[in-house]
Amino acid sequence: xxxxxxxxxxxxxILQAIGAGHGYGFHVIEMTGLPSGTVYPAMRRLERDSLIRxxxxxxxxxxxxxxxxxxxxxxxxxxxxxxxxxxKRYPLLAKLIPSEEVEQx
Amino acid sequence: xxxxxxxxxxxxxxWLVPREQRAEWLxxxxxxxxxxxxxxxxxxEVTAFCLGAYRDAVWLRRNRPDRENRGIPRLASPARCLxxxxxxxxxxxxxxxxxxxxxxxxxxxxFLLMIGLACLIVRVTTSLSLGEYPANRNSxxxxxxxxxxxxxxxxxxxxxxxxxxxAVTLESIGNRAEGAAGLLIQPLLWGSALAFRWVLRDQRKxxxxxxxxxxxxxxxxxxxGSFLEWNCTELMCLRGHGLLYxxxxxxxxxxxxxxxxLQP
Numbered sequence: 001x002x003x004x005x006x007x008x009x010x011x012x013x014i015l016q017a018i019g020a021g022h023g024y025g026f027h028v029i030e031m032t033g034l035p036s037g038t039v040y041p042a043m044r045r046l047e048r049d050s051l052i053r054x055x056x057x058x059x060x061x062x063x064x065x066x067x068x069x070x071x072x073x074x075x076x077x078x079x080x081x082x083x084x085x086x087x088k089r090y091p092l093l094a095k096l097i098p099s100e101e102v103e104q105x
Numbered sequence: 106x107x108x109x110x111x112x113x114x115x116x117x118x119x120w121l122v123p124r125e126q127r128a129e130w131l132x133x134x135x136x137x138x139x140x141x142x143x144x145x146x147x148x149x150e151v152t153a154f155c156l157g158a159y160r161d162a163v164w165l166r167r168n169r170p171d172r173e174n175r176g177i178p179r180l181a182s183p184a185r186c187l188x189x190x191x192x193x194x195x196x197x198x199x200x201x202x203x204x205x206x207x208x209x210x211x212x213x214x215x216f217l218l219m220i221g222l223a224c225l226i227v228r229v230t231t232s233l234s235l236g237e238y239p240a241n242r243n244s245x246x247x248x249x250x251x252x253x254x255x256x257x258x259x260x261x262x263x264x265x266x267x268x269x270x271x272a273v274t275l276e277s278i279g280n281r282a283e284g285a286a287g288l289l290i291q292p293l294l295w296g297s298a299l300a301f302r303w304v305l306r307d308q309r310k311x312x313x314x315x316x317x318x319x320x321x322x323x324x325x326x327x328x329x330g331s332f333l334e335w336n337c338t339e340l341m342c343l344r345g346h347g348l349l350y351x352x353x354x355x356x357x358x359x360x361x362x363x364x365x366x367l368q369p
Binding site for chain 1 (some may be wrong): 132133135136137139140141143144153154155156157158159160161164165168321323324325339340341348367368
């Protein structure tokens with residue numbers, strides 16, 4: 001069974017947002033317009049399925065900018081392949097959430 | 106004031122998170138809350154954001170690693186579902202035959218009457234619609250679509266003997282215990298009604314192509330946006346046959362579960 005077949009449209013949208021560089025939960029919410037109660041459980045599921053991985057940014061970086069440390073999410077290699085395959089099934093994904101240069105840890 | 110209120114919401118939700126994940130979970134949500142406030146969102150929006158923490162916490166509790174592979178046998182596969190129903194039918198049949206004084210002939214007539222009444226109860230208490238399955242270029246052929254109806258018929262055919270034999274067994278036990286008659290009607294009526302209700306609910310939650318239970322429910326939209334936006338739960342077939350959208354509330358344009366076939 002293909003991996004991308006497990007991705008609903010909503011999950012593919014969240015994967016696309018993370019792949020486009022919107023690396024933390026609130027940013028994904030802003031880009032997708034989905035409620036927090038949808039986005040976070042979906043990200044947990046994507047992480048459980050090894051499509052994304054999370055990492056806390058270094059506290060020193062956050063301290064220097066006087067803000068709390070963020071938990072960043074990134075696509076894994078499997079997640080990248082799944083996202084590319086999902087573009088065939090949901091062709092408007094890339095247009096809905098374009099890539100963006102954002103700061104990463 | 107609202108600062109404390111939002112943190113109180115998060116701390117309340119944190120109790121639902123498994124203990125070993127709680128500290129990190131709360132740290133992540135507290136940080137996210139800070140960013141939500143920085144985005145200069147209105148207070149109700151920030152509150153709605155915090156309330157989403159409960160869904161996240163419930164998901165973590167339901168999906169904690171030690172709970173995997175535990176619980177009732179998985180009925181996702183149609184074959185397993187029919188096998189379980191067939192086993193229950195055989196067991197209940199054997200039990201009812203083993204019971205002395207079972208008034209089978211009389212019971213059968215009552216049962217047919219109760220089935221009719223149960224259909225009326227189900228009609229009144231729940232929707233009989235199995236959903237909308239609009240055809241598109243990925244729709245399966247007629248033979249596969251017929252299979253779905255055969256599966257529905259097989260479930261009903263297996264459940265009715267379970268209800269009937271179960272009621273006869275209960276009546277025999279009741280007669281022996283109290284020497285009273287007339288214990289058959291209630292189990293027949295409510296057993297049939299519950300059986301029909303379960304059949305409908307189960308059928309709605311299955312993929313029309315592979316007949317497996319749908320998975321990965323995701324809430325889409327907001328209750329306040331029902332008129333202009335989707336407000337539903339999205340489920341999907343793990344084999345990729347399609348998506349099911351179940352409305353949270355009925356509207357004129359979206360009042361029944363709607364299936365969307367995907368390219369397999």
